[in-house]
Amino acid sequence: MGSPTPFIHHLGVFASDFDRSERFYTATLESLGIAAGYRADGVAEYWHPGQDTPSVSLERADQAATVTKGMHLAFAAGSRAAVDAFHAAALTAGGVIRHAPRFWSEYRAYCAFVSDPDGNNVEAVHKEIP
Template sequence: MIDHIGLGVRDLQAARAFYDAAFAPLGIAVVMSVSAEQTGGTAHLGYGPTADRRDIQAGKPSFWISESGAPTGPMHVAFLARDRAQVDAFHAAAMAAGGADNGAPGVRPHYHPNYYAAFVLDPDGRNVEAVCHAPAQEP
């Protein structure tokens, strides 16, 4: 339903360092960059999958950040993970990149029995989630 979303950030390079690290385990990276000269205002970075996925083609940006001086207000955004290991890796990478824990990886049965997610706060305090809806893999 949603094609893309854009967020204003205080510090574009700090936000990029965080999102680059947090998204790497999910196969998401900057796939498009638009300069301040091109927009006549601020620079924008567009994140998207690095490989084709069922839900979106590789290279199509769906999550944008731009330096606005004042960040977009509080919000929650969730990114789909292929499996629970990707959720765990997202959380670890986001924490190592300076994110704040807002919910360790685990099942949230109040959503549904297989809702496995982790939540972190980005450098501007927004709640960023990675979620897997698939059942746990058998060992």
């Protein structure tokens, strides 16, 4: 039997200030090896190079009611060092600290949490114990 179909194909985040959010997501995701694979006016899509799914699409919100708020978005990290790099990149790119990198026994993982420019909870997680 082959690999299961991925759980998520893509996810969209709608930003109140696209340029600010694009700087944030580009910097933080680059630290995890995720690149902007597609860019157009008001849209940036991020995925692993050579593999366009799963992906995250950042889009300019067309009105205040469509801004993504209150979301928790977690990205897989390959190591503790990648989580640390994510955290540093996020803060440099205008993110706001929620939780500094540390081991979370309840998640069995090393994680860091930041707020994106619209206040969404963005996390990098490295599972250490299956």
